[in-house]
Amino acid sequence: MASARPVTLIGGAPVGRADLEQALALAPVVAAADSGADTALSHGLMPAAVWGDFDSISARARAEIPLANQHPIAEQNSTDFEKCLSNLDAPFVVALGFSGARHDHFLSVLNVLARRIGPPCILIAGEDVITLAPPRLALDLAPGTRVSLFPMGPATGRSQGLKWPIDGLAFAPGGRSGTSNQATGPVTLECDGPMLLILPRSELATLARAL
Secondary structure, eight states: OBOSSOEEEEOSSOOOHHHHHHHHHHOOEEEEETTHHHHHHHTTOOOSEEEEOOSSSOHHHHHHSOGGGEEEOOOSSSOHHHHHHHTOBSSOEEEESSSSSOHHHHHHHHHHHHTTOSSOEEEEETTEEEEEOOSEEEEOOOTTOEEEEEESSSBEEEEEEESSOOTTOOBOTTSOOEEEEEEEEEEEEEEESOEEEEEEGGGHHHHHHHO
């Protein structure tokens, strides 16, 4: 699916109305991963596209959603989240309903983010928003804002505006991470290697503008 507007992607984990409204304010086009289609319908939303192996979507959802919007993909070598991002062309994606249920599913979502599949994606997860840091990013953050970095592979970086600069540090999943840093004002990050950027959920719009 190609969309000129950002896309809200809904997964099968629980989704709160406040989270959904926050996502839709930035990304008004709705898509879903498998049983996320049922969640969309329960909130009165018709997904423009649904991808997945369709092992958990309900018969009711399949009956209500136009066939042209349903895209079952039977192969089991990728997750439903990966199937969605692989088939999306949009300025960016806000994904919710992919955390808070099964931890193995959540870890697989982070794995997909780390592999830079599809358009830039912001994951709403509890009190956080998570994305894969691009090679360079400028964020207009207030002093004291929590800025966490977690490597998904060997990574290095440079920073301006962080209380504890990351210049010259080597990050790795089994080694150093950069969680619970703080902004001293606007932040500029340069990252080499797969690095997750984790901000407070209140910074969703700031992160979307930066991406």
